[in-house]
Amino acid sequence: MQTETVETGGLYARVAVLASWGYRLVQISCTKTDSGMELTYSFEKDYEILHLRTYWTEDGTIPSIQALYWCAFIYENEIAELFGVTVADMAVDFKGQLYKTARPSPFGAGITIQEA
Amino acid sequence: MSEKMIMPFGPQHPVLPEPIHLSLVLQDEKVADVIPSIGFIHRGLEKLVEKKDFQEYTFVAERICGICSYIHGMGYCQAVENIMGLEVPARANFLRVIGGEFSRIHSHTLWLGLCADAFGFESLFMHTWRLREKILDLMEEITGGRVIFSHVKIGGVKSDVDALMANKILDILKELEPEFREITSIFLDNRTVRSRMSGVGALSEEEARKLGAVGPMLRASGVAYDLRTTGYAAYGQLDFEPIVEKDGDCMARCQVRIREIFQSMDLIRQAVGRLPAGPIDVPVKGNPDGEFMARLEQPRGEVVYYVKANGTKMLDRMRVRTPTFANLPPLIQVLKGSDLADVPVLILTIDPCISCTER
Numbered sequence: 207m208q209t210e211t212v213e214t215g216g217l218y219a220r221v222a223v224l225a226s227w228g229y230r231l232v233q234i235s236c237t238k239t240d241s242g243m244e245l246t247y248s249f250e251k252d253y254e255i256l257h258l259r260t261y262w263t264e265d266g267t268i269p270s271i272q273a274l275y276w277c278a279f280i281y282e283n284e285i286a287e288l289f290g291v292t293v294a295d296m297a298v299d300f301k302g303q304l305y306k307t308a309r310p311s312p313f314g315a316g317i318t319i320q321e322a
Numbered sequence: 323m324s325e326k327m328i329m330p331f332g333p334q335h336p337v338l339p340e341p342i343h344l345s346l347v348l349q350d351e352k353v354a355d356v357i358p359s360i361g362f363i364h365r366g367l368e369k370l371v372e373k374k375d376f377q378e379y380t381f382v383a384e385r386i387c388g389i390c391s392y393i394h395g396m397g398y399c400q401a402v403e404n405i406m407g408l409e410v411p412a413r414a415n416f417l418r419v420i421g422g423e424f425s426r427i428h429s430h431t432l433w434l435g436l437c438a439d440a441f442g443f444e445s446l447f448m449h450t451w452r453l454r455e456k457i458l459d460l461m462e463e464i465t466g467g468r469v470i471f472s473h474v475k476i477g478g479v480k481s482d483v484d485a486l487m488a489n490k491i492l493d494i495l496k497e498l499e500p501e502f503r504e505i506t507s508i509f510l511d512n513r514t515v516r517s518r519m520s521g522v523g524a525l526s527e528e529e530a531r532k533l534g535a536v537g538p539m540l541r542a543s544g545v546a547y548d549l550r551t552t553g554y555a556a557y558g559q560l561d562f563e564p565i566v567e568k569d570g571d572c573m574a575r576c577q578v579r580i581r582e583i584f585q586s587m588d589l590i591r592q593a594v595g596r597l598p599a600g601p602i603d604v605p606v607k608g609n610p611d612g613e614f615m616a617r618l619e620q621p622r623g624e625v626v627y628y629v630k631a632n633g634t635k636m637l638d639r640m641r642v643r644t645p646t647f648a649n650l651p652p653l654i655q656v657l658k659g660s661d662l663a664d665v666p667v668l669i670l671t672i673d674p675c676i677s678c679t680e681r
Contacts (some may be wrong), residue, residue, distance in 0.1 A: 207613050231534050232617075233626050233643035246628065248615065253552055255615065277534040277651035305361030313369055 209246065209257040217247075217260050218269045224249050225274040229256065234281035236289040238315055242266075243291055264315070267294040280304075290314035324350050329662075333362050337440045337666035340676035344669075348662060356657045358650060364680045371637040376402060376610060377476055379640065383627075386642060387678040388469045389432060392425040393620045394678075395474040398640065400554065401616035401629040402476050408606065412598045414478035415556040419593045420491070421465060421473050422555065423586040428457045429621035430579040430586075433673045434509060437576065440666050441518045449505055453498060460494055463487065478603025488594050495587050502587075506580045519572035523656040523668040526570055535652040536645045537623020538582070539672050542567045542574035549619040560592045572671040579673075582621075609633055620645055622673050644678035 212220050229249035237244045242263035249256045262268050270293050271278045279298035285291045287302055290311030302310070311317065326349050333341030341362040347355035370382050383398035384391040396418055403410060410418075431454040438446035458468045464483060465473040473479050483491070509515055525535065530543035540547055541564060548564035550557040565581045567574035610631035617626050623645030630639040649672045656668055 207615055230531060232624070233628075233641075233648075235628055235639075235641040235643070237630055237639040237641075248626070253547075253549075255617070257615070275534070276532070277648075280647065280650050300359070303359055305364060306359060307361055307364070312366060318372070 207257065209259040211259045214260050214262065214266060214268060217258065218271060218274075220258060221247065221249075221271045221274055224256065224258075227251065231271075231275040231278055231281075234278065234285060236285045236291060236313070238289075238313075242315065243285075243289055245285070245291070247271075262291050267292045269294055270296045272297045287311070288313040326354060331665060331669075335666075337436075337670060338674075338676075339436065340674070340680075342674065342676050342679075344657075346657070346662070346665065351662045353657050353660050353662060353665065356654045358654065360676070360679060362680070363676065367681045368640055368642065371640040373636070375635045376631065376637050377606065377635075379637070380475060381470075381472065383640070383642075384470050384472060386644075386681045387675055389429050389675060390425065390620050390622065390625075390678060391469065392421050392465075392471050392473065393618055393625065394642070395471070396422060396555070397616050397618045397620075397625055397627040397642075398629070399474050399476045400618065401614045401627045402610055402631070404614040404616065405610040405612045405629060405631055406476075406606070406608070408477050408604055410478055411601045411604060412556070413482075413600045414602045416593045416597050417479045417483060417602065418474060418555045419557060419560070420483065420590050421461070421471065421479075423589045423593070424457060424461050424464070426586045426621045427583050428454055428461065429673075430583050431457065433579060433621075433670070434506070434576075437667070437670050438509075438515075440670050441515070443515065446505070446508055446515075453501055453505060456494065456498060460491065463490070475603065477606045478601070480603075482602050483594075483597070488597065491594055492591060495590060499584070499587060502583060506583070509576055509580060516573060518664075518667055519576055519671070520569075522572045522664050523660060523671060524569065524571040525652055525656050529655060530570065530652060533652040533655055534648050535623075536648045537620070537673075538575050538578040539623065539649050539652055541565060542578045543570035544568045547624075549617050549624055552617075554616075554618060556593060556596075557589075559596065560589055562589060572667055575671045575673075609635055610637070622646060622675055622678070623649065642678075642681050644675065644681065646672065646675045646679045649674075650679075 229251045232248040247258040282293045283304040329346045331344040343359045345357040384395040435447045435450035465471040527544040546564040611633035613630040615628045626643040628641040
């Protein structure tokens with residue numbers, strides 16, 4: 207799987223280029239790393255997929271891309287609520303109310319599955 | 323003009339087989355805004371990869387949803403197979419197409435029944451589901467299951483279709499097709515049905531693209547996007563074109579699904595007719611190491627499986643982006659400005675699968 211790594215600070219500008227080229231936002235996903243989260247933004251045009259990868263640490267923020275892709279609100283709120291990623295300047299911010307979770311950030315760093 | 327009020331819709335509602343909550347901001351009888359909330363049945367299945375062997379996880383992936391279970395299993399297996407460099411035998415790929423297309427027929431038929439039920443056409447609902455039962459019976463004979471099939475496994479499929487069963491598939495399709503044509507003609511031609519769906523909830527081609535719509539929701543707005551055309555499994559060896567409608571309204575979404583039922587029948591006939599001889603699986607040796615994103619066309623649209631493996635039996639990550647999740651922003655868009663009375667039908671025409679969304 208080919209990915210293009212971008213700095214968090216340069217993410218918005220790179221996504222803006224893809225938006226201007228007519229790419230569709232496919233998904234945003236999160237994977238735990240030792241120091242925080244690895245984020246993968248997937249875009250598609252004419253069936254070709256392109257992945258942008260950036261990294262988030264607990265003291266950092268990820269820029270919202272809702273101004274470029276309004277539909278990103280569903281993914282950004284998901285990663286904020288389930289993984290505890292801080293997304294800055296979300297136009298549509300559910301403030302933890304999209305998912306009705308019993309505990310904050312159930313997929314976040316340091317959370318492991320408890321045996322029943 | 324009256325003041326705005328908020329009306330809760332769901333999580334329990336006669337039109338919703340599964341729970342989702344929508345706060346409808348109403349001005350008189352018009353929907354001014356919509357605020358969705360989910361998570362009522364979230365099961366954290368993605369998190370389970372930390373505790374399940376990657377081969378065992380196929381069973382978990384299938385249980386993401388009871389309607390799309392076949393293609394959920396297939397998508398997960400395709401992602402792992404790609405990471406491991408496994409060459410799935412040609413016969414297994416054709417059998418996956420047969421299973422996947424039967425799954426599409428039963429999903430679309432289920433939707434047609436629910437849609438008829440939503441606008442109060444009970445007899446149409448019952449006749450539609452009568453036909454669906456026959457499809458499920460046949461799937462049970464092929465795979466051994468009616469809801470969870472456990473047919474697809476990493477490296478191939480678990481059971482074969484012999485010549486007798488192949489003929490039976492063709493015979494039953496021949497018998498069912500006229501019945502499907504009769505029932506679906508009511509959806510297409512009946513004045514009552516058309517009055518509930520024509521011109522309701524129109525989404526333009528540009529909006530559909532911009533909002534990230536997938537599946538019949540996207541194709542009903544004139545976009546010929548169907549991942550089966552990328553040729554995964556054995557689709558590359560079959561002849562078909564994406565089904566597209568232009569109007570973008572509820573009726574167009576219904577028409578796309580109906581036409582796809584007959585397209586699926588045709589694809590099954592082609593797959594049965596071209597079923598190559600040979601093995602149905604390959605042995606799986608070692609553990610996956612790497613990452614891959616598989617994309618498939620589920621009945622509800624594009625589904626994405628991202629798998630990241632570390633060389634052990636346990637995966638680092640398995641992420642599913644289901645079609646209903648992608649279709650929530652377009653749903654919010656079509657609900658805005660709609661009449662309150664049209665809300666149930668509008669929600670249904672995205673064919674919401676909350677079980678998938680709450681993976």
